[in-house]
Structures are given as structure tokens and as C-alpha cells.
Amino acid sequence: MIRLGNMSRRLFVRSLAAVMGIFFVRPSRLFGDTEPAAGLSIEARAEKLAKIFTNRNSAAEVGRYYLDATPVRPDLSELVQSLSSPKKGDILSHLRLKIREDFATSRTVSVDGWCLSRTEADLCAVAALAAGRA
Amino acid sequence: MIVDARTLPSGVLIEADICIVGAGAAGIAIAREFIGSPIRIILLESGGLEFDERTQALYDGENTGFPYYELDKLRTRYFGGTTNRWAGACRPLDPIDFEKRDAVPDSGWPFDKAHLDPFYERAHEVCQIGEYDYDPAKWGSNKHPLLPIDGDRAITAMFRTRALRFGQEYKEEIAEAENIRCFLWANVIEIETDEGGESVSALSLSTLDKKRFSARARIYVLATGGVENPRIMLESRSGHSGGIGNRHDLVGRYFMEHLSVPGSILLPSDPELNANFYGGVRQGGQTGFGYLTLSENTLRDEELVNIRAFFSRSSMKDREALLYTSEGVGSADTILESLRSGNREVDFAGHLRSVIGDIDDVAMFNYRKFFQPDRDDVPIFYLYNHIEQVPDRESRIVLGEDRDELGLRRVQLHWKFGDREKRTFRRANQIIAEELALAGIGRTREIRDNAYFDDERVFSSGAQGETGWPPGMRGGWHQMGATRMHENPKKGVVDPDCRVHDLSNLYVAGSSVFPTSGYTNPTLTIVALSLRLSDHLRKELA
Numbered sequence: 302m303i304r305l306g307n308m309s310r311r312l313f314v315r316s317l318a319a320v321m322g323i324f325f326v327r328p329s330r331l332f333g334d335t336e337p338a339a340g341l342s343i344e345a346r347a348e349k350l351a352k353i354f355t356n357r358n359s360a361a362e363v364g365r366y367y368l369d370a371t372p373v374r375p376d377l378s379e380l381v382q383s384l385s386s387p388k389k390g391d392i393l394s395h396l397r398l399k400i401r402e403d404f405a406t407s408r409t410v411s412v413d414g415w416c417l418s419r420t421e422a423d424l425c426a427v428a429a430l431a432a433g434r435a
Numbered sequence: 436m437i438v439d440a441r442t443l444p445s446g447v448l449i450e451a452d453i454c455i456v457g458a459g460a461a462g463i464a465i466a467r468e469f470i471g472s473p474i475r476i477i478l479l480e481s482g483g484l485e486f487d488e489r490t491q492a493l494y495d496g497e498n499t500g501f502p503y504y505e506l507d508k509l510r511t512r513y514f515g516g517t518t519n520r521w522a523g524a525c526r527p528l529d530p531i532d533f534e535k536r537d538a539v540p541d542s543g544w545p546f547d548k549a550h551l552d553p554f555y556e557r558a559h560e561v562c563q564i565g566e567y568d569y570d571p572a573k574w575g576s577n578k579h580p581l582l583p584i585d586g587d588r589a590i591t592a593m594f595r596t597r598a599l600r601f602g603q604e605y606k607e608e609i610a611e612a613e614n615i616r617c618f619l620w621a622n623v624i625e626i627e628t629d630e631g632g633e634s635v636s637a638l639s640l641s642t643l644d645k646k647r648f649s650a651r652a653r654i655y656v657l658a659t660g661g662v663e664n665p666r667i668m669l670e671s672r673s674g675h676s677g678g679i680g681n682r683h684d685l686v687g688r689y690f691m692e693h694l695s696v697p698g699s700i701l702l703p704s705d706p707e708l709n710a711n712f713y714g715g716v717r718q719g720g721q722t723g724f725g726y727l728t729l730s731e732n733t734l735r736d737e738e739l740v741n742i743r744a745f746f747s748r749s750s751m752k753d754r755e756a757l758l759y760t761s762e763g764v765g766s767a768d769t770i771l772e773s774l775r776s777g778n779r780e781v782d783f784a785g786h787l788r789s790v791i792g793d794i795d796d797v798a799m800f801n802y803r804k805f806f807q808p809d810r811d812d813v814p815i816f817y818l819y820n821h822i823e824q825v826p827d828r829e830s831r832i833v834l835g836e837d838r839d840e841l842g843l844r845r846v847q848l849h850w851k852f853g854d855r856e857k858r859t860f861r862r863a864n865q866i867i868a869e870e871l872a873l874a875g876i877g878r879t880r881e882i883r884d885n886a887y888f889d890d891e892r893v894f895s896s897g898a899q900g901e902t903g904w905p906p907g908m909r910g911g912w913h914q915m916g917a918t919r920m921h922e923n924p925k926k927g928v929v930d931p932d933c934r935v936h937d938l939s940n941l942y943v944a945g946s947s948v949f950p951t952s953g954y955t956n957p958t959l960t961i962v963a964l965s966l967r968l969s970d971h972l973r974k975e976l977a
Contacts, residue, residue: 404873407865414699414881416868 343378344431350384351428353393364429367412367422377430380423396420437484437610440621440642447648449618451477452976454638454652456623456667459516460958461944461965462658463601463609464561468969470612474976477650478609478617479640481659482513484602489643493622493839496662500830500849503692503910510660510914514619515602517660523598524724524956525564527555527963529741531731532823532953538738539855541689541826542951545922545931554963561962563604564595565721571712574723579712581725582876588733589870591712592743593725594956621648622841626655626671626679626941634939635679641841654972658944658965661690661914665832665947666846668918668928668935680918680935685928687832689919690848691952693911694822694856698744698864701816703877710816713746727818727867728954739859740823741953744867747817818867818879821911821954822860824852832917850910913957915946933968944968 341349354360368374375383386395403409403418410422443449453469455462458480466478482490490513496506511519528548535543556567571593575581581591609617618640624647625639638650657664665687669678678686703710712725728743824830830851834844868879921927924936929948935941944965946957 401873404869407869409865409869411865411881416865416872416879416881418872 343381346381346385347377347427347431350381350392350424351431353396353424354428357428357432360425360428361432362429363412363422364425364427367410368426368429370412375423375426377427380427380430384420384423384427396424436612436615437606437617437619439483440618440640440648441644441646443618443646443648445646445648448637448651449477449616449648450651451475451616452652453477453654453656453972454650455479455656455658455944456638457481457516457657457659457663457945458514458602458609458617459658459660459945460518460601461961462656463515463605464558464962464965465656465658465944465969465972466609466612466615466617467561467605468966469614469973470608472614472973474614474973476612476615477652478615479621479623479638479650480514480617480619481622483619484514484606486511486513486519489840490620493841493843494663495839496846496848497835497837498850499847500851501908503848503850504912506662506846506848509912510662513602514606514617515600518599518601518958521598521958522956523596524594525559525562525596525959526569526592526594526955527551528953528955528960529731531734532741532951532955536735539740539825539951541828541926544950545920551960551963551967554967555959557966558959558962561966562597562959563599564597564959565719569593569595571723571725574716574718574725575712579716580709581712582710582727582871583874584727584870584876585874586730588730588866589727590730591725592728593712593723596715596722596724621650623659623667624841624843625673626667628671628674628679628938630674632674633937635941643840645841652940654940654942654975656942656944656968656972660945661917661947662832662846662848664943664945665917666834666843669832669834670843680928680938680941682937683925685919685926687917688828688830689826689916689950690830690832690850690914691824691826691916691949692850693913693952693954693956694820694824694852694860694908695911696820696822696860696908697882698818698820698860699868699879699881701746701818701871701877701879703816704875705877708816708876710746710748713816714748727870729863729866733866737862738855739862740825740855742820742822742859742863743954744863745819745821747819748815816877818864820860820863822856822863823952823954825855826916826919826951827851827853911956913946913952915949915952915957918943918947919950920948921950932971933964942968942972 351357351360384396386392399420400418403420408419409416410419412422452474454477455465456479458478462478466476469476481493492507494507494510494512498506511517513519530548533544533547559565559567569592571581571591574593584591609615620642621640622642623638624641626635627637627639628634629636635655638655640648640650657667659667668680668686671679675681677684680686716723726743726745729739733739734741831849833847833849835847837845839845864881871877871879918928920929920931920933922931927936927950929935929943933942933944933948935943946961948964949957949960
């Protein structure tokens with residue numbers, strides 16, 4: 302597990318709550334989102350990925366801290382590529398599968414002590430980069 | 436028969452076939468095994484039938500290693516020993532705990548768990564904890580379900596509890612046994628040996644008022660606990676300059692404790708998460724508790740030491756304190772530990788103020804609101820680790836210059852441990868966090884800091900060392916290993932029969948003989964080994 306640095310606990314928990322909710326609380330409203338079209342620009346695809354969050358500001362906050370603490374900062378293109386599904390389909394199902402695989406294979410990061418899957422953290426990073434806040 | 440040694444004539448010699456030093460779990464378990472036999476037993480107890488401050492002070496010592504509990508607050512020195520205040524947690528060591536593991540230097544017992552199983556079964560009767568069975572599946576139910584953890588990496592295991600007070604429970608039996616004489620207020624001053632130093636010839640004894648007398652037996656058993664066993668051996672120097680049984684400089688070395696660390700906080704995805712099995716289940720008059728541990732394959736593959744994680748469901752107020760304020764964690768622990776230790780000197784009111792101060796932190800509000808907009812109450816579980824310590828030659832008990840009321844040198848405890856335990860702590864908590872997330876149970880946040888060590892009234896002074904542990908780490912109240920068992924006299928103080936190498940008639944009972952410790956509370960293993968030793972002594976005397 303990659304361990305990342307400190308941030309305001311209050312701020313982080315507020316942000317984390319929003320991020321985790323995507324995957325564990327109210328995912329049904331997000332089903333139906335589909336894989337961003339391959340023909341779109343990276344920025345447009347990032348925008349589509351970021352839209353899966355009900356509270357993009359929170360996701361962006363988590364993403365910003367994640368990026369700030371990451372030794373080698375990934376760029377937006379790399380993140381979007383890594384999160385994309387190789388085939389068309391339900392993007393959320395694809396991401397949820399990736400998250401499960403992350404937890405099963407210790408592909409996790411520790412942000413302010415919280416154990417997040419790498420996919421979750423990368424999605425937040427996309428939200429931060431897409432918002433121009435990182 | 437129970438005798439007040441203070442009423443004996445000065446200089447008297449008491450004699451028996453077996454002389455057992457110490458009337459705690461080990462000493463009482465051994466003595467009981469001979470009730471009704473022709474074998475005459477002397478059972479020596481330093482204290483009386485009740486707590487005595489002056490006797491308890493004989494335990495005082497100094498911590499020179501990683502901060503540890505005050506040594507005179509740690510154990511209980513009267514009839515029944517530390518069972519007078521133990522929590523009663525019982526479980527055998529795991530099979531892997533007996534194995535020689537390449538990744539754990541100096542690990543392994545001279546026998547496997549299967550060898551000890553019959554004695555564990557008998558120990559269950561002594562400890563009065565029901566059937567010898569630790570299968571959590573038999574305890575789980577719809578009302579108390581096991582968590583749906585996959586099982587490849589992390590598993591549910593369980594322990595039983597019954598805080599049987601050996602002193603109270605077995606006092607009448609001991610008093611009425613015709614072949615047992617239990618001498619209260621009788622302290623060992625020295626173990627005397629014959630001229631060749633090959634066998635014990637007598638024990639020099641004293642009451643606190645310096646009335647001296649002696650005990651002679653065919654066989655002697657030291658059963659005075661994980662710190663006093665090596666202390667008495669190191670103090671007995673006539674004919675043995677470095678202490679009795681210490682030809683290879685091993686007595687007092689390899690001291691082990693269970694590292695007790697608050698690991699993480701679990702925020703369950705479902706506020707109705709039923710973790711009742713992990714909070715204690717009553718079944719057939721017995722109580723069991725579930726916990727999470729790593730599978731043996733994971734321990735081997737990742738070269739980790741053994742570890743477990745308890746679940747503790749906190750009250751609403753404590754939850755916020757635990758999650759947000761490190762000081763709150765420390766204070767809550769301090770209160771629990773001081774209650775457990777009976778240490779009245781701790782400023783309870785001050786710590787309670789601190790905990791309640793933490794409760795005012797309302798940072799959980801948004802998180803709570805998000806998950807359950809209509810609820811004020813979200814359960815939070817506190818995961819608490821017990822970690823096996825790697826045997827370490829430099830973790831040791833030595834004798835200092837200070838002396839107790841009887842003139843015996845007090846101990847200096849240099850508790851030391853290394854990086855594998857720390858790596859295990861981090862990796863195990865990561866694995867458990869991943870498995871809990873994977874099973875959809877919830878997410879965890881590790882506890883990385885707290886102010887436990889800020890309270891100098893709980894811990895005596897001592898250098899924290901250079902281990903880099905978070906300050907919430909402390910001992911599990913279990914002192915083990917300082918007269919370790921090994922077939923080779925160059926690697927162990929006692930042989931597989933618990934006989935001191937090079938001495939024909941001196942045996943050691945108790946957790947000081949454990950070569951490795953697992954994470955399990957030691958009392959059941961202490962009793963099992965004591966019963967095994969009793970069988971051996973019966974054959975020796977036949």
C-alpha cells in the first residue's frame with residue numbers, strides 16, 4: 302500500500318464521505334453511464350469520469366491531497382487511460398470491478414490513514430485535474 | 436494444609452518430595468495433580484490469602500527499555516497469583532506458533548501443537564471453560580453471524596473467557612489435601628546446590644520479618660511468573676557465578692511480550708452491521724469472542740509474525756473521540772488499563788475530561804449525514820491488535836543494584852523488539868482493511884498516533900528506543916520467554932521437559948519457558964504445560 306501524507310481530518314472525511322458514497326451508498330443513480338467515447342479528447346473523457354461523483358468538489362479535494370502526496374505525479378492522460386475500460390459498457394461496473402481487484406491484490410493507497418483502492422484515488426485525482434485544482 | 440510460615444520456628448527445615456515455588460496458575464495446577472497421591476508436596480507462596488502492599492512491593496523494579504508498566508503494578512503476589520485479577524481470556528497457541536519459521540529467528544518449540552492438545556483439553560477443566568473447541572462456526576448464528584470475510588488472507592478465530600480466580604476456587608482443595616502443605620508468607624532467598632552444582636540441595640527461605648528457614652525436596656519447581664523465575668535464578672549465585680542454570684548466559688534473555696496496539700477504526704458501510712459475535716457470545720454457560728487474524732498461508736507467504744485484531748464497538752461519544760482525537764484514544768485506553776491494573780493513582784477525572792472534550796468534535800457530522808441522513812447514530816468499530824514478538828536475545832531481564840526488603844536485587848527489564856513486528860502491524864492492518872472493503876463491510880482508517888505515553892503515572896520511565904513505533908504501542912500484560920525452552924543447552928534454559936539444563940532436579944513452570952509466544956493470552960498454555968510437567972514429575976518419582 303502506498304502511504305500518503307497528512308491533511309485536515311475534517312476536510313478529508315467530508316470529502317471521503319462523498320467519494321465513498323459513489324461506490325457504496327447510492328450507486329444506482331449512476332448506472333447507465335457508459336464508457337467515454339474513444340474519440341473524445343482526454344479532457345472530455347476526464348470530465349465524463351469526474352461526473353460520476355455526486356459531489357465533485359469533495360472528490361477533487363481528495364484527489365488534490367492524493368496528488369500532492371504522490372512522489373511521481375501522474376498526468377491526466379495516464380489516469381484517464383488507466384481508468385478506461387477496454388471495451389464499451391457500463392463504466393461504473395468496470396470501475397467497481399477494478400476497485401474489487403485493487404482490494405484483492407493490495408493495490409491500495411493510504412491517504413491520511415484511510416485505506417483507499419488505487420482506482421478510487423485515481424478517480425479523485427481525475428476530478429481534481431479536471432477541475433484544474435491540482 | 437495451609438500454614439502461616441511466620442509461625443514456624445526460625446531455622447526449621449521443611450521437607451517433601453516436590454517443592455513448588457509460587458501458588459499462581461502454574462503452581463496450583465501442579466499441586467492439585469498430586470492430591471490423593473502418596474507424593475508429598477510443599478507449595479510456597481510469598482504472600483498471604485489476600486493482597487498485601489508490603490509483599491507486593493517485592494515486585495518493584497526498573498524499566499530500562501521500551502516503556503512498560505510499573506513492575507509492581509503488573510502482577511499480583513498472593514495466593515492465586517495474577518489470576519486474582521486476570522481477564523480470563525483463554526485460547527491455545529496456533530499450530531504455526533510451535534513451528535520453526537525461517538523468517539522468525541529463534542522460533543519454534545521442541546514439539547508441535549498436537550502434542551500439547553491433550554494437556555490443553557485438561558487445562559480446560561482446570562480453568563473451567565467448557566469443551567476444548569475453538570471453532571467459530573459452531574458459535575456463529577443468525578443472531579451472532581461471522582463476518583463474510585473470504586478466508587484466503589484473513590479469517591475469523593475466537594477465544595473463550597472465564598476469569599477463574601485460582602486462589603479462591605482451589606483454596607479449600609489445597610487446604611484439605613493431606614499430602615500438600617502450603618506455606619504462606621514464604622519467600623525464596625536463594626536456590627542452593629550441591630558441591631558439584633549439578634542438583635538443587637535446598638531452598639533458603641525467609642518471611643518479610645527475616646525469619647529464616649529452609650525447604651528440601653527431591654524435586655523443585657519454580658512457578659513464580661515470567662519475571663520472577665529468571666530473577667530467582669539470577670540471584671542464586673553460590674556455586675554459579677552468573678546465576679543458577681545460566682552457564683550459557685541465557686537466563687533473563689529473550690523476554691517477550693505481546694505488542695498491544697490500537698490498529699484502526701472501521702466505519703461500516705451498513706450502520707446495522709451485526710458484529711455481535713466479535714463483541715462476545717454466551718453459549719452453554721460459556722463466553723466466546725470472535726476476532727480477525729491472518730491465515731497461516733498469509734503469515735508464511737508474507738513472512739509475518741502472528742497477529743489478531745479485536746473488534747470493539749464504541750459508544751457514540753467514544754466513537755467520535757476515537758476517530759478524531761488521538762488524545763481521546765490514549766485517555767480511553769489509560770482508563771481501561773488503570774481499571775484493569777487496579778492502579779488508583781491515575782487521575783480518572785482528568786482523563787474523562789479529556790475524552791469528553793474530544794466528543795465535542797463534530798467532524799463526523801457530514802460523514803454520518805451522508806451515509807444515514809436520518810440517523811444520528813453510526814456504529815464505529817475499534818480494531819485492536821495483539822502481535823507476536825520475535826524472540827530477541829537483547830530483550831532481557833537483569834538484576835540491578837537496588838534491593839528489595841529481603842535484600843534481593845531488583846530486576847531491570849530491558850524490553851526490546853524489532854522491525855518485523857512493526858511490518859506485521861502495518862501489513863496485517865492493510866490486509867484486514869482490504870478484506871473488509873472487499874467484503875463490503877466498511878472502510879478503515881489506521882490509528883497512527885495517540886498520547887498514551889504522555890501519562891507517566893501509568894508507565895514508569897524508560898527510553899522508547901529507536902524502533903519507530905507509534906506511541907500507542909504497549910505490552911499485553913504477558914511476560915514470557917526469559918527462561919526459554921530448547922533441546923540444546925546453548926539455546927535454551929530448560930529442556931523440553933521444563934527441566935533446567937545441567938541441573939537434575941530443578942524445573943520451571945510458567946510462561947517464562949515459552950520459546951515463541953504467538954498472540955494468544957498465555958494462561959491456558961501455562962496450565963497445559965504445568966499439567967504436562969506434573970505427568971513428567973510423577974514418572975520421575977515413580
